Amino acid sequence: MKKTNYTKSKKSFSPETIRRLSLYLRNLRGLKQRGVKIVSSEEITRFLNISSPQFRKDLSYFGEFGKRGVGYEVDKLAQEIEKILGINKEWKIALVGVGGLGSALLKFPGFSKFNEKITVVFDNDAGKINKVKSGIKIQDINEIQQTLSKKNIKIVMICVSPENAQEIADKAIKANARAILNFAPVSLKVPKNVYVANVDMSCELETLIYFLNKSGI
Amino acid sequence: MKKTNYTKSKKSFSPETIRRLSLYLRNLRGLKQRGVKIVSSEEITRFLNISSPQFRKDLSYFGEFGKRGVGYEVDKLAQEIEKILGINKEWKIALVGVGGLGSALLKFPGFSKFNEKITVVFDNDAGKINKVKSGIKIQDINEIQQTLSKKNIKIVMICVSPENAQEIADKAIKANARAILNFAPVSLKVPKNVYVANVDMSCELETLIYFLNKSGI
DNA sequence: TATAGTTTGTGAAAATTGGAACAAACATGA
DNA sequence: TCATGTTTGTTCCAATTTTCACAAACTATA
Numbered sequence: 001m002k003k004t005n006y007t008k009s010k011k012s013f014s015p016e017t018i019r020r021l022s023l024y025l026r027n028l029r030g031l032k033q034r035g036v037k038i039v040s041s042e043e044i045t046r047f048l049n050i051s052s053p054q055f056r057k058d059l060s061y062f063g064e065f066g067k068r069g070v071g072y073e074v075d076k077l078a079q080e081i082e083k084i085l086g087i088n089k090e091w092k093i094a095l096v097g098v099g100g101l102g103s104a105l106l107k108f109p110g111f112s113k114f115n116e117k118i119t120v121v122f123d124n125d126a127g128k129i130n131k132v133k134s135g136i137k138i139q140d141i142n143e144i145q146q147t148l149s150k151k152n153i154k155i156v157m158i159c160v161s162p163e164n165a166q167e168i169a170d171k172a173i174k175a176n177a178r179a180i181l182n183f184a185p186v187s188l189k190v191p192k193n194v195y196v197a198n199v200d201m202s203c204e205l206e207t208l209i210y211f212l213n214k215s216g217i
Numbered sequence: 218m219k220k221t222n223y224t225k226s227k228k229s230f231s232p233e234t235i236r237r238l239s240l241y242l243r244n245l246r247g248l249k250q251r252g253v254k255i256v257s258s259e260e261i262t263r264f265l266n267i268s269s270p271q272f273r274k275d276l277s278y279f280g281e282f283g284k285r286g287v288g289y290e291v292d293k294l295a296q297e298i299e300k301i302l303g304i305n306k307e308w309k310i311a312l313v314g315v316g317g318l319g320s321a322l323l324k325f326p327g328f329s330k331f332n333e334k335i336t337v338v339f340d341n342d343a344g345k346i347n348k349v350k351s352g353i354k355i356q357d358i359n360e361i362q363q364t365l366s367k368k369n370i371k372i373v374m375i376c377v378s379p380e381n382a383q384e385i386a387d388k389a390i391k392a393n394a395r396a397i398l399n400f401a402p403v404s405l406k407v408p409k410n411v412y413v414a415n416v417d418m419s420c421e422l423e424t425l426i427y428f429l430n431k432s433g434i
Numbered sequence: 435t436a437t438a439g440t441t442t443g444t445g446a447a448a449a450t451t452g453g454a455a456c457a458a459a460c461a462t463g464a
Numbered sequence: 465t466c467a468t469g470t471t472t473g474t475t476c477c478a479a480t481t482t483t484c485a486c487a488a489a490c491t492a493t494a
Contacts, residue, residue, distance in 0.1 A: 014451060015424070022423040026402060040471065047406050052471095053453060060473055068472040069460035085423050086430025093422075100321030107317045109378075110402045110419040116426070154429060155422075161326075179429045181422055185243060185327045189264050195428050197421040202327040204414040205310075205372075205398055206239040206302050207232070209333070211412050212371060212396045213303025231481060257441065270444095270483060277443055285442040286490035 013061045020058050021081050023048060028078040040071035087115050092153045094120040094177075096168050097160035098128055098138055101183055105159060106134040118157070120147055124164075141171070148175040155179045162186040230278040237267060237275050238298050245295040257288035304332050309370045311337040311394070313385050314377035315345055315355055318400055322376060323351040335374070337364055341381075358388070365392040372396045379403040 027044055041052040059065055062084050066072045082088045093111070095102055095118050105111065106118060122141040123129060129140050139147060147153075156172040158165050158180060165184035172180060179195045182188055185202050244261055258269040276282055279301050283289045299305045310328070312319055312335050322328065323335060339358045340346060346357050356364060364370075373389040375382050375397060382401035389397060396412045399405055402419050 012450095016451080018424050018427045019420055021427075022420045023404070025423075026419070027404070030403075042471085048404055051453065053455090053473095056471090056473060057452085064473070066472050067460065068458070069462095069470050071471065085427045087423055087426055091426055100324045101318075104317030104321040105418075108418070111422070116419070116422055154434065155425065178432070178434075179425045181418070181425060186247075187240070187244070187265055193432070195425055195432075197425045199416060199418055199421055201322070201325070201398070201416055202243070202333070203236055203239045204416055205328070205333055206242075206304055207235050208372065208396045208398060208412055208414045209304055209308055210235045210238075210302045215395070215410070215412075217371065217395075229480095233481080259441085268483070269441095270485095271481095273441090273443060274482085281443070283442050284490065285488070286440045286492095288441065 013058070017058045017061060018085070020050060020054070021085060023050075024055065024058070025078060025081045025085070028074050028081070031074050032078060036074050038071045039074055039077075041066070044072075090115045090117065091155055092117060092119045092151060093155045093157060093181075094118070094122065094144070094148060094153050094172075095157045095159060096122045096141065096144070096172070097158065097164075098123045098125075098133055099159065102157075102159035103133060105157065105183075106136065120151060120153060122147075141168070144171055145175040148172070148177060153177070155181070157181045157183065158188075159183045230275070234275045234278060235302070237271070238302060240265060240267075241272065241275075242295060242298045242302070245291050245298070248291050249295060253291050255288045256291055256294075258283070261289075307332045307334065308372060309334060309336045309368060310372045310374060310398075311335070311339065311361070311365060311370050311389075312374045312376060313339045313358065313361070313389070314375065314381075315340045315342075315350055316376060319374075319376035320350060322374065322400075323353065337368060337370060339364075358385070361388055362392040365389070365394060370394070372398070374398045374400065375405075376400045 024044065027048065028039075031039055041055045045052045045055045063080070065077050065080050079088070093116060095105060098106070098121055102121070106121070111118060118136070121133065121136050121138050122144055123138050124141045128138050131138050154177055156177045156179070158168050158172070160168050162184045165182065165186050166188060169180055169182070169188045169190060173190060173194055178193065180188065180190065180197070182196055182198045185200060188196055190196055241261065244265065248256055248261070258272045262269045262272045280297070282294050282297050296305070310333060312322060315323070315338055319338075323338070328335060335353070338350065338353045338355050339361055340355050341358045345355050348355050371394055373394040373396070375385050375389070377385050379401045382399065382403050383405060386397055386399070386405045386407060390407060390411055395410065397405065397407065397414070399413055399415045402417060405413055407413055
């Protein structure tokens with residue numbers, strides 16, 4: 001008897017695939033700015049430390065976006081990846097902790113462009129609350145619950161000291177945050193339905209030092 | 218005939234192992250500060266999203282550091298990992314670009330503590346050159362060659378705009394830098410003997426948004 | 435000393451991830 | 465229209481990475 005293929009298993013991809021899609025997207029935007037209309041998998045991966053089959057396979061998990069014998073339309077593929085990542089819609093972000101790093105992130109062009117916008121800012125320092133920074137009024141951290149609910153914000157960037165990071169994470173989650181971008185050098189404990197990404201500079205630096213040191217100065 | 222074991226193949230480990238060692242170290246330092254003397258592989262991994270066999274195996278690539286039936290001495294293991302990573306000696310770091318992010322990194326406690334120190338700072342803005350920031354005098358970027366050579370600095374943090382990042386990387390490499398911690402959202406092209414680690418915030422954020430979006434808001 | 439209870443270190447299995455190869459699809463030019 | 469050359473999408477295979485399971489080593493207690 002012939003087996004039907006209804007259960008054709010959609011092969012699952014690595015989370016690394018998603019990270020790479022983000023890289024591809026950045027590159028595509030650069031190409032677009034330079035006026036490039038068509039790009040091949042070979043060209044786009046040439047300087048990315050990624051193989052061209054890897055690129056094609058990453059895309060294949062989500063559909064067919066190229067034309068054989070030709071390549072990929074830069075603009076169209078960029079839009080498709082934006083759709084895949086979900087950044088075709090606007091995402092509002094709350095930032096907690098307006099110290100040096102928090103202030104820098106408020107000005108960071110990588111965020112303010114496109115559809116990822118820091119729209120609310122919190123701090124616990126009375127000297128900062130109600131001041132305006134980069135066009136945004138700093139709110140009391142104790143208002144986080146009502147503000148996130150009212151504005152329906154699900155993403156929180158934590159830029160406070162490692163000692164306070166867990167407490168802030170707890171407050172954010174209580175206020176229905178679902179995703180945390182953590183800049184504090186500490187491991188956060190969160191429930192399973194909350195996503196955490198760590199931007200861990202000292203970890204990157206130490207990894208770098210290991211390989212540098214091993215190579216003999 | 219009995220085979221000698223001189224050629225016992227030291228199994229090779231993943232680069233992820235190194236990244237995890239850095240995480241373990243941070244945790245051990247936290248435990249030490251809280252006065253904990255002994256820790257088991259189960260306890261230390263409990264909140265790290267890492268399994269306890271993974272922890273033990275990661276360490277096993279470098280030696281035996283625990284006592285069976287007991288666990289690991291917190292302070293001793295921390296020192297051993299510092300030795301493995303090479304951060305038991307002091308590493309001098311140059312920072313290029315004293316904008317918002319660069320200024321924040323100068324104050325970042327995760328770097329200034331321990332043996333990783335930013336000792337030189339460069340910028341190309343005449344208004345900033347020769348000013349002192351966080352106790353360090355900002356130098357002209359054009360002095361990078363002689364300064365890195367003279368002070369024997371091998372690690373460079375790049376905190377400039379994505380447009381200028383490649384040019385800065387080229388200058389740093391020409392000045393004999395061997396490791397680059399890149400904060401600019403761009404992929405750098407470097408020779409094979411230069412190590413690059415990227416701290417890529419927008420990439421992390423977009424990965425986060427993907428999973429958040431997929432989960433249904 | 436012997437026994438029971440822990441926890442490490444590690445070899446082997448399982449799972450995941452990346453790479454190579456190739457058929458299918460398209461373009462071009464004769 | 466046909467042949468040639470190019471590039472994608474995908475299957476299969478190789479390599480890497482993680483997990484599992486358990487012997488070895490240690491403590492504590494009777």
